Amino acid sequence: MQAEPKKSLVGQEYEVEIGPVAHGGHCIARTDTGQVLFVRHTLPGERVVARVTEGEEDSRFLRADAVTVLEASKDRVEAPCPYAGPGRCGGCDWQHAKPGAQRRLKGEVIAEQLQRLAGLTPEEAGWDGTVMPAEGDKLPAGEVPAWRTRVQYAVDDSGRAGLRRHRSHEVEPVEHCMIAATGVTELGIERRDWSGMQSIEAIAATGSQDRQVILTPRAGARLPIVELDKPVSVMRVGEKDGGVHRVHGRPFVRERADDRTYRVGSGGFWQVHPQAADTLVKAVMQGLLPRKGETALDLYCGVGLFAGALADRLGDKGAVLGIESGKRAVEDARHNLEAFERVRIEQGRVEAVLPRTGITEADLIVLDPPRAGAGKKIVQHLSGLGARRIAYVACDPAALARDLAYFREGGYRVRSLRAFDLFPMTHHVECVAVLEPAAKGA
Numbered sequence: 001m002q003a004e005p006k007k008s009l010v011g012q013e014y015e016v017e018i019g020p021v022a023h024g025g026h027c028i029a030r031t032d033t034g035q036v037l038f039v040r041h042t043l044p045g046e047r048v049v050a051r052v053t054e055g056e057e058d059s060r061f062l063r064a065d066a067v068t069v070l071e072a073s074k075d076r077v078e079a080p081c082p083y084a085g086p087g088r089c090g091g092c093d094w095q096h097a098k099p100g101a102q103r104r105l106k107g108e109v110i111a112e113q114l115q116r117l118a119g120l121t122p123e124e125a126g127w128d129g130t131v132m133p134a135e136g137d138k139l140p141a142g143e144v145p146a147w148r149t150r151v152q153y154a155v156d157d158s159g160r161a162g163l164r165r166h167r168s169h170e171v172e173p174v175e176h177c178m179i180a181a182t183g184v185t186e187l188g189i190e191r192r193d194w195s196g197m198q199s200i201e202a203i204a205a206t207g208s209q210d211r212q213v214i215l216t217p218r219a220g221a222r223l224p225i226v227e228l229d230k231p232v233s234v235m236r237v238g239e240k241d242g243g244v245h246r247v248h249g250r251p252f253v254r255e256r257a258d259d260r261t262y263r264v265g266s267g268g269f270w271q272v273h274p275q276a277a278d279t280l281v282k283a284v285m286q287g288l289l290p291r292k293g294e295t296a297l298d299l300y301c302g303v304g305l306f307a308g309a310l311a312d313r314l315g316d317k318g319a320v321l322g323i324e325s326g327k328r329a330v331e332d333a334r335h336n337l338e339a340f341e342r343v344r345i346e347q348g349r350v351e352a353v354l355p356r357t358g359i360t361e362a363d364l365i366v367l368d369p370p371r372a373g374a375g376k377k378i379v380q381h382l383s384g385l386g387a388r389r390i391a392y393v394a395c396d397p398a399a400l401a402r403d404l405a406y407f408r409e410g411g412y413r414v415r416s417l418r419a420f421d422l423f424p425m426t427h428h429v430e431c432v433a434v435l436e437p438a439a440k441g442a
């Protein structure tokens with residue numbers, strides 16, 4: 001017997017009261033039959049007509065867009081970006097919220113994740129509940145910080161550059177992305193014909209004039225001659241190997257942070273907001289208070305941002321071990337930190353390399369894992385190294401909360417937590433949690 005096809009609810013409209021914000025840039029509501037709706041383009045307390053964008057009759061939850069606002073929140077503003085709104089560009093989640101309200105919403109998400117996944121109240125996490133804006137991002141009403149120093153443009157079938165629609169491969173062509181940093185906008189990507197290309201990543205380094213574009217051609221397409229409004233180096237993603245290859249110019253950009261220049265090769269990780277690297281280094285160092293001669297680990301070290309900051313502060317007798325999986329990033333980290341004799345960078349996955357190093361103790365640990373977090377096994381391992389303090393840099397509050405719970409099992413407590421809005425207009429937020437042995441804090 002064939003199963004009945006499930007009935008799609010896409011396009012169905014519900015008039016609903018909007019409840020609290022949820023992780024991911026949407027708010028929670030319920031249909032009159034009790035089905036959960038994750039509604040975008042709305043704010044807590046509003047009454048809206050929500051149109052379903054994904055889900056079926058028996059889905060655990062439905063996704064929806066608020067298409068009519070019947071009762072607006074006092075935090076609502078007219079979206080400054082003409083490409084924001086239901087079915088449009090998926091890059092920003094909170095264009096329709098006042099900047100202060102965006103940070104409050106992010107704070108509510110962090111608080112909810114900490115409570116639900118780690119059983120921690122803000123007080124227990126040593127957090128004042130605020131999400132701090134980056135320096136210079138508090139702007140007069142209606143102005144939007146131009147912070148995105150790395151923008152991934154998608155190209156439509158007619159060769160126009162744009163941004164992806166929410167949870168879609170469709171392209172929203174744009175003439176200008178408001179949150180793109182000036183150095184990116186100056187390249188004039190949106191004004192060119194990119195026929196034959198699938199995507200273009202534009203990078204404008206902070207603290208140097210380095211600009212780079214990374215082109216991903218469609219299958220079998222020839223590379224265009226790239227003439228932009230400003231000088232750039234050009235890289236291409238190989239169709240066969242997926243690697244990033246030099247077309248012309250330097251195969252890296254130079255970024256400045258904590259009074260040091262970092263070479264970042266194409267495809268390597270660097271924080272996107274121009275203030276982010278400095279802000280996070282400062283928060284981590286204020287949390288760890290490194291002492292001369294101590295030993296430290298920098299896990300998921302990228303091109304060596306925290307390893308460099310630690311090496312500076314630990315002095316000649318201190319030592320730092322960085323671990324990073326990206327081959328190119330490791331080459332860059334070794335280059336960036338070659339002046340420090342007592343810094344070593346190992347290439348490989350933390351879960352494989354850390355046990356192999358045979359390290360049994362460290363005074364300080366920084367970990368800055370990707371969105372999925374570090375996970376139970378690594379946290380257990382780290383909890384056994386006897387570190388005086390651990391700084392956890394997190395781009396996902398859910399992964400952070402899960403890992404904090406594992407650290408508690410390992411005998412660590414959260415001493416302080418700080419949150420930074422390094423991704424204005426989007427739902428993303430960065431946290432720095434500082435941990436210490438529970439016995440010490442007791």
Ligand SMILES: C[S@@+](CC[C@H](N)C(=O)[O-])C[C@H]1O[C@@H](n2cnc3c(N)ncnc32)[C@H](O)[C@@H]1O
Pocket residue numbers: 269270271300301302303304305306323324325326329348349350351368369370
């Ligand atoms: C959020 S970035 C942090 C980089 C660096 N701390 C910084 O701030 O510039 C995470 C880094 O972890 C690396 N990575 C991802 N999974 C990894 C793993 N399992 N082991 C080691 N490194 C990993 C990525 O290549 C990336 O460079």
